[in-house]
Amino acid sequence: MAQFAPPSSEERDLYYGGLPGGPELVARSSSNPWVNPQKPDSMWRGAIANMYPKSFRPAKRDVLLHQQWNNAASSLRKQILDAASVADWAAIDILSVGLGVGLKNEFHNTLLIAVAPGSMSWHQGHVLALRCKAILEEHGIKDVHCEIRESTLTFGANAPEDAAADAPADAPTEDSGTPDSVLSGFQLLVSSEPITHIFYEKYHTDMSDKLGTKISMKDSDSTGNKGLYLALSQPNARGEPRVVALTCRHHVLSPETEGLQEYRHQQSQPSKEVIQVPQPTYEESLERLPAVVTTYRRTARSADQHSPDRAASYIERADKLESLGQYMERYKTPASRVFGHLLYSPELACTSDNTNGAQWLRNWALIELLPNRHQSQLSALKNKVFAGSLLSVLNTWRNAKVSSSATWPALLVKRDVIWLEKTVVPMEELFTPPDDADDPDEKALFVIKYDKLDGLTFGLGNTLKSIVRYTGIGGREFISEEWCITSATRANEHQMAFSSEGDSGLCILDAERRVAGILTAGCGINGINNVTYAQPVERLLADIRAHGYDVELV
Numbered sequence: 399m400a401q402f403a404p405p406s407s408e409e410r411d412l413y414y415g416g417l418p419g420g421p422e423l424v425a426r427s428s429s430n431p432w433v434n435p436q437k438p439d440s441m442w443r444g445a446i447a448n449m450y451p452k453s454f455r456p457a458k459r460d461v462l463l464h465q466q467w468n469n470a471a472s473s474l475r476k477q478i479l480d481a482a483s484v485a486d487w488a489a490i491d492i493l494s495v496g497l498g499v500g501l502k503n504e505f506h507n508t509l510l511i512a513v514a515p516g517s518m519s520w521h522q523g524h525v526l527a528l529r530c531k532a533i534l535e536e537h538g539i540k541d542v543h544c545e546i547r548e549s550t551l552t553f554g555a556n557a558p559e560d561a562a563a564d565a566p567a568d569a570p571t572e573d574s575g576t577p578d579s580v581l582s583g584f585q586l587l588v589s590s591e592p593i594t595h596i597f598y599e600k601y602h603t604d605m606s607d608k609l610g611t612k613i614s615m616k617d618s619d620s621t622g623n624k625g626l627y628l629a630l631s632q633p634n635a636r637g638e639p640r641v642v643a644l645t646c647r648h649h650v651l652s653p654e655t656e657g658l659q660e661y662r663h664q665q666s667q668p669s670k671e672v673i674q675v676p677q678p679t680y681e682e683s684l685e686r687l688p689a690v691v692t693t694y695r696r697t698a699r700s701a702d703q704h705s706p707d708r709a710a711s712y713i714e715r716a717d718k719l720e721s722l723g724q725y726m727e728r729y730k731t732p733a734s735r736v737f738g739h740l741l742y743s744p745e746l747a748c749t750s751d752n753t754n755g756a757q758w759l760r761n762w763a764l765i766e767l768l769p770n771r772h773q774s775q776l777s778a779l780k781n782k783v784f785a786g787s788l789l790s791v792l793n794t795w796r797n798a799k800v801s802s803s804a805t806w807p808a809l810l811v812k813r814d815v816i817w818l819e820k821t822v823v824p825m826e827e828l829f830t831p832p833d834d835a836d837d838p839d840e841k842a843l844f845v846i847k848y849d850k851l852d853g854l855t856f857g858l859g860n861t862l863k864s865i866v867r868y869t870g871i872g873g874r875e876f877i878s879e880e881w882c883i884t885s886a887t888r889a890n891e892h893q894m895a896f897s898s899e900g901d902s903g904l905c906i907l908d909a910e911r912r913v914a915g916i917l918t919a920g921c922g923i924n925g926i927n928n929v930t931y932a933q934p935v936e937r938l939l940a941d942i943r944a945h946g947y948d949v950e951l952v
Contacts, residue, residue, distance in 0.1 A: 402429055404520040414547060416451020416498065418885070418895035419923035424513060424546040425523030427531035435497050446892075453893045454884045454928060455494040456842040456860045457507050459831040463539050467492060468829055468863050470756035470879060474537045478509070479865065479877070481529045486517040488551040489921045491882050491929055492862040495545070498891065507542045509534065512549035512921050512929075552899040552920045552927060553648070553868060584729045586674060586737055588773045598718050599814075600850070601683055603784045604675050605726065607772055608815065609905050610783050610848040613643075613765075614676035615650055615740075616732045621676045622649025623849070623903035625916050626935070627781050628764070631948040641776045641952060642764040644916065644938070646903040647743045650763050653872035658746040663766075669739035672765050673732050684730060687723040691716045741766040744945055748876050751937060759868060759878035761918060762938055764947065779952050781818035781913070783848040783905065785811045794854050810911065816846070818907055820951040823914040825934045828881055831861040844909045845883060847917065849901050856886040857896040857906075857930065859914070866919060866931055880931040881915055899925030906932050913951060 405413065405423055409432045413423035435450040457463075466474040482490060489512045496505030509530055513523070523546040530544040586607040604611060613622050622645050630640040650672065651661055663669065675683075694716035702709040729735050743763035750757055769776050785791050791811055810816050823843070832841040843859035864882040869875050883906070885896040897904075897920045906915040913935045920927030942949055 402524060404524075405432065408434065412446065412449065414452050414928075415446040415449045416453055416892045417928045418893055419549075419926035419928055420446070421512075421547045421549045421923050421928060422515070424518050424548060425520050425527045426546070427524075427527040427544045450497040451892045452495070453498050453887065454491075454510075455496070455505055456858050456884065457492050457494050457831075457862045458505070459833075459861075460507060460539070460542075462537075463492070463507065463542065464829075464831060464862060466537055466539075468861075469754050471754040474533065474539075475865070477533045478530055481526060481533060482511055484522070485511065485526060485546075486514040488512045488514065488549060488867055489929065489931070490865045491860070492542070492864075493860060493882070493884065493929075509542055509544040511544065511546045512551075513546055514550060515548040515923075518546065549921045549923055549928065551866065551868065552922065552925055553871075553902065553918075584734055584736075585771055585773045598715060598722065599784070599786060601687065601719070601722055601726070603850070604679075604683065605722070606784075607774060607779065608782055608784050609818075610850065612675055612679060612850060613645065613649070613737075614673055614732075616671040616673050616736055618652070619676055619678055620649060620652070621679070621900060622646065623901065624765075625903045625905045626913065627767075627779055627952045628939075628942070628949040629952045631950070638769060639777045641767045641779055642741055642947075642949070643738065643767060644942075645763055645765060646916070646918065647746055647761045647763040648871075649903055650740050650765070651743055651746075653746060658872045658874070660745045661740065661743045661763075663739065663741050671733075671736045672738050672740060673735040674737050675735060677732050680726070680730065680735070684723070684726060687719060687726070691720050691723065694719065736768070737771040738765040738767045740764075742945065742947065744941075746871065748878060749941070751940060756863075756879045757877060758880065758933060758937065759866075759876045759918070760941060761933075762916070762942070764942070781905070781952055782815045783818070783846075783854075783907070785814055785816050785848070785854055787814065791854060794856065810846075810909070816848075816907070816911060818905075818913055818951070819911045821912045822936050822939065822951070823908055823912045823934070825936045828859055828914070828934055829861050829863060843914070844886065845906050845914055846909065847897065847901070847904055847906050849898075849904055851898060851900075852895075855894070855896050857883040858886050859883055864929075864931060866921075868919070878918075880918060881934055883915075883930040883932060893928070895920075895922070895927050897927050897930040899927075901930075 410423050414421050437448055466472045491510045492507060493510060494505040495508040527544040527546055534542050587605050609624055611624050613624050614620055624643050626644040628642050628644055634640055694712045698709040698712035741764045744760050747760055748757040749760050767776060788811055845857045845859055847855050860882040864880045866878050866880045883896055885894050887893045897917060901917050902919060904917045906917055908914050915932030915934050916938060917932045919931045921929045
């Protein structure tokens with residue numbers, strides 16, 4: 399008979415060594431003794447750097463498991479959720495878990511339950527893990543164990559990069575006196591040439607019409623992300639095209655202060671205006687830019703005699719940054735950077751879009767763009783994400799476990815951006831494993847995300863659906879079906895995070911540049927996610943249209 403004992407402190411701390419953030423093990427259903435997976439040449443036992451790293455990968459193909467788990471009405475899913483109700487759980491995933499030693503048989507499909515840190519003892523977790531293992535076996539799934547780890551859900555907008563000075567909500571602001579000439583002058587920029595160095599890249603992209611830029615409500619310091627541009631079929635009263643930006647609702651409507659109810663813009667009411675770049679971030683950028691310019695000019699002077707070409711390069715960088723800083727200085731008040739207003743957001747609630755009862759959290763909002771705040775005509779606006787130089791993309795690419803069928807970066811990147819196709823990855827494709835998926839990494843959907851902090855990150859889509867539990871939103875709980883993504887770090891390396899806290903709302907695309915999902919949340923420790931969640935864009939577009947907005951990808 400199997401003998402079970404609480405994990406040692408070493409096992410608890412190192413069992414998930416190699417995962418982003420290093421979550422702690424609570425309990426597992428397997429009775430196999432844990433052995434510290436030190437590499438043969440390890441000098442210091444217990445050092446994570448000397449261990450074969452644990453990683454999460456897309457689940458291996460299992461017809462019976464996929465048929466039952468991906469059906470929300472199945473008794474398997476219902477019983478697992480009922481069993482997990484004894485815990486303060488955040489997410490339930492089924493992934494392939496194992497050690498990155500290059501052996502396929504080291505990875506096994508595993509039911510993973512994330513619980514709040516410190517909320518569950520080993521005994522409680524062990525009982526739950528054994529119960530879930532028994533439920534799986536009762537449904538004919540014999541080779542899937544259950545593991546419980548400590549991780550929390552990262553859902554809300556991240557805090558501003560610098561804290562802004564507090565002021566009463568009704569206090570007057572400097573925006574009230576912003577001249578009309580300044581307001582009308584602000585436009586989101588279009589790059590006239592490839593961006594070739596990191597500081598100019600960072601600040602110019604902030605001010606551009608690319609996806610993934612940080613946004614905020616004009617009267618709030620909350621931070622969100624611009625996810626996707628959609629064209630409305632109905633023109634405005636002047637016959638001009640209308641374009642909206644898709645983002646997460648919680649970025650633009652605070653559940654705590656504005657409730658969960660539907661919002662629809664009324665012409666007779668003041669607009670809820672949205673700005674490019676949250677104010678604390680903008681002020682920090684304006685403070686830093688002069689120092690960067692000074693450093694570049696100093697470097698140019700010191701290199702002038704020995705390397706004229708290098709000196710000229712730094713002078714060019716300094717000139718470009720200085721010019722951009724002068725442009726940004728003109729729009730340092732929030733009201734001067736308004737690029738659109740909140741048009742619509744449905745009630746923040748779970749809804750169902752199919753016959754098997756799958757519930758998902760409706761957390762989207764539409765921001766209508768102002769034509770005079772964009773250098774491009776709205777009719778010419780395209781969905782694109784910043785990629786950086788081809789060399790930087792190749793370096794990121796080499797560090798990822800990339801499917802041999804994925805498109806080579808040179809074909810993805812044009813003039814430092816990735817231009818998205820006007821097609822969507824079907825949900826059926828997201829949740830159907832390929833017939834020949836012996837290596838789930840090789841056949842998994844390869845996906846890409848851009849954010850300002852991490853740049854491009856690469857991931858792998860899981861074909862088994864995840865169940866995410868959102869709590870503390872307006873005093874309510876929501877249990878939502880989501881698409882799970884792991885990072886595409888090579889198997890013998892420590893796994894990098896595909897997303898971080900504050901990334902919700904970002905667009906996820908596949909290697910064919912098709913639009914796949916909108917990032918909704920992550921699960922991890924200290925804001926470092928070991929698992930990422932998204933809603934399929936096909937589902938979101940259908941829901942947007944059902945609310946009366948006939949939209950298409952631009």
